[in-house]
Amino acid sequence: MSEIHIGGFRRLRGEIPIQGSKNGVLPMMAASVLSDETTVLTNVPAIQDVDCMMGILKFMGCRCTLEAGTLTIDPSGMKETMLPECYVRQMRSSIVLLGAMLGRFGQAATCYPGGCSIGKRPVDFHIMALRSMGARISEEDGRITARAELLTGSVARLPYPSVGATENAILAAVTARGTTVIQGAAREPEIQELCGFLNAMGAEVRGGGTGEILIQGKRRLHGCCYQVPGDRIVAGTYLIAAMAGKGEVRLNGVNPEHLSAVSDALTAAGAEIEKGKDFISVVMKERPQAISIATEPYPGFPTDLQSPLLALLCCGQGESRICENVFEGRYETAAELCKLGADIRVSGNTAVVFGKDGLEGGYSQAKDLRGGAALVIAGLMARGETIISDCFHIERGYEDICRDLRMAGADIQWQEEKPKEKEE
Numbered sequence: 001m002s003e004i005h006i007g008g009f010r011r012l013r014g015e016i017p018i019q020g021s022k023n024g025v026l027p028m029m030a031a032s033v034l035s036d037e038t039t040v041l042t043n044v045p046a047i048q049d050v051d052c053m054m055g056i057l058k059f060m061g062c063r064c065t066l067e068a069g070t071l072t073i074d075p076s077g078m079k080e081t082m083l084p085e086c087y088v089r090q091m092r093s094s095i096v097l098l099g100a101m102l103g104r105f106g107q108a109a110t111c112y113p114g115g116c117s118i119g120k121r122p123v124d125f126h127i128m129a130l131r132s133m134g135a136r137i138s139e140e141d142g143r144i145t146a147r148a149e150l151l152t153g154s155v156a157r158l159p160y161p162s163v164g165a166t167e168n169a170i171l172a173a174v175t176a177r178g179t180t181v182i183q184g185a186a187r188e189p190e191i192q193e194l195c196g197f198l199n200a201m202g203a204e205v206r207g208g209g210t211g212e213i214l215i216q217g218k219r220r221l222h223g224c225c226y227q228v229p230g231d232r233i234v235a236g237t238y239l240i241a242a243m244a245g246k247g248e249v250r251l252n253g254v255n256p257e258h259l260s261a262v263s264d265a266l267t268a269a270g271a272e273i274e275k276g277k278d279f280i281s282v283v284m285k286e287r288p289q290a291i292s293i294a295t296e297p298y299p300g301f302p303t304d305l306q307s308p309l310l311a312l313l314c315c316g317q318g319e320s321r322i323c324e325n326v327f328e329g330r331y332e333t334a335a336e337l338c339k340l341g342a343d344i345r346v347s348g349n350t351a352v353v354f355g356k357d358g359l360e361g362g363y364s365q366a367k368d369l370r371g372g373a374a375l376v377i378a379g380l381m382a383r384g385e386t387i388i389s390d391c392f393h394i395e396r397g398y399e400d401i402c403r404d405l406r407m408a409g410a411d412i413q414w415q416e417e418k419p420k421e422k423e424e
Contacts (some may be wrong), residue, residue: 002395004388006379007411008361009025012247014408018235018254019045019399020069020228023190026093027167028197028226029053030041030100031072032173033062035201044228048396053092059084083110091396095123095164099171100148100297100345102135109145120151125165129156131168133169133176153178153217161186161211161297167194174203176217186215187299189258193229200224230254234398235280236262236305237373240312241405243284244380249408250281261301265293265309269316290355295326307333307374314342315381316355324349337363340386361386366393371423376401380410 016222020043030053032039044066054064054071061078064071081101088094095115112123123144127137132155134188153176155229156169166186173180185191187209195208199226204216235254242249243266256263258277263280269288271304274281290313293301303326313320314337324330331351334344340362343354361384366372372394379386391414394401402414 001389001416002391003415004376004379004391004394005413005415006361006376006382006386006388008243008382008384008386009358009380010405010409012242012245012249012380012408012410015250016238016404016407017019017251017252018230021045021231022047022049022397023163023188023195023233024193024231025050025071025228026053026230027096027171027190027194029057029071029073030096031171031194031198031201033057033060033075033078033097033100034171034222035105035223036076038072038074038076039201039223040225041073042069042225042227043072043096043230043401044069045231047399048392049091049093052087053094056083056087056094056097059087067355069170078104081105081108083108085111088113093164095126096167096171098126098144099130099168102148102151102172102228103175106149107147108131111142111143125158125160125162126168126307129158129165129169129182130172132156133172133180135172145293151176151217153180155181155183155217158182158184160184163188163191166191166213170194170198170205170213170215173215173217174198174205175219175221178217180215180217182215183211185211187211188400189229189232189255194394197224197226200226203209203280230278232258232372233302233304235259236302237308237377238404239263239266239280239379240305240308241270241377242282242408243269243288244312244315244377245408245410246284246286247408248281248283250279252279254280256280261327262305265291265301269312287355287357288312288316290316290320292321293376294323297326303330304370306330307370308377310334310344310353311337311374311377313353313355314344314378315358316353318353318355320353322351322353324351330371332367333374336367336371336375337378339364340382342378358383360384363387366390369393369397373398373401376412378407379412380405
């Protein structure tokens with residue numbers, strides 16, 4: 001078990017390089033099995049979710065190596081079509097392998113995926129999209145089994161722009177017979193990148209990043225080399241962390257256009273934002289202004305940055321309001337923030353934050369990936385030391401949050417928890 005120790009408030013200044021995108025690379029790893037040739041991905045983050053996906057691919061017969069940010073995947077030896085439960089239970093994104101395995105082998109089986117406990121995340125839309133292409137899917141005793149001798153292009157209408165369902169539909173459709181149209185598709189930048197990656201493998205996908213994606217199926221794809229983009233959620237986290245430290249920080253290696261809703265909200269809270277071709281910087285001089293925001297699918301404010309923003313607003317000037325419209329379980333972190341002196345009142349999907357001039361150091365527990373990052377931000381604003389436990393959640397998506405924030409002057413260290421001594 002691991003802990004993060006934060007010494008307290010320090011003004012932050014410096015530059016931080018942004019790691020490759022977690023939500024970008026995972027579906028690309030799944031897509032790599034659509035070919036029997038080697039794929040090379042660069043700018044890959046060394047995070048637990050990537051390690052978990054590598055474990056799944058290795059179990060199924062792929063050869064995978066990750067060295068210095070370069071991931072090589074050779075799927076030529078794949079034979080297993082049953083995804084290993086021990087890994088699937090750890091990571092929600094594993095579900096996108098269902099569409100890819102159907103496309104390559106015509107069959108796949110998995111248990112229901114795990115991941116952070118941030119609310120209900122049913123796979124109904126995934127199954128509906130795959131069935132529209134002719135897949136026969138059964139659910140029994142917590143397992144999903146899918147078969148299709150030959151997937152056929154269709155119109156897949158998603159009632160909600162689910163990122164995972166959109167990815168699964170795309171991965172199934174690229175090798176299906178005929179044309180598939182995905183209506184109501186998710187518009188996240190990671191969807192656009194997945195489409196670009198598949199096109200580099202020889203697929204024919206148009207409309208990635210829009211609400212309607214057109215896919216002309218092809219029976220054979222090939223390997224390729226592709227660079228994973230910078231992680232916009234990590235960048236957003238560090239923008240908020242810089243504001244918590246009343247700092248001047250530049251983040252390199254990220255597309256600022258993918259952070260438009262975030263930068264708009266942070267500007268309203270008092271930040272000075274500058275954007276370049278592949279960087280974004282922030283200057284924060286005072287306590288944040290109170291704001292009201294609601295999370296929405298892209299291009300709205302991302303649910304993944306709701307918890308970090310919630311932490312920042314705990315030291316805002318006045319009463320802020322956040323409405324969580326995506327995952328109802330995101331407010332577990334509110335109780336942990338209150339342990340550090342925050343004043344947050346949660347009712348339904350709305351959190352009202354009564355800002356204070358600083359928080360108090362103390363002990364808190366990371367409940368999920370982004371909630372853990374939020375506690376780090378709270379620690380950066382606190383008087384005295386903050387200790388965060390169960391930080392394995394944070395490792396799922398941040399390569400080294402302590403290393404990165406130390407680049408800007410934060411007093412933050414990663415420590416392994418000492419085992420408790422047995423009583424005599």
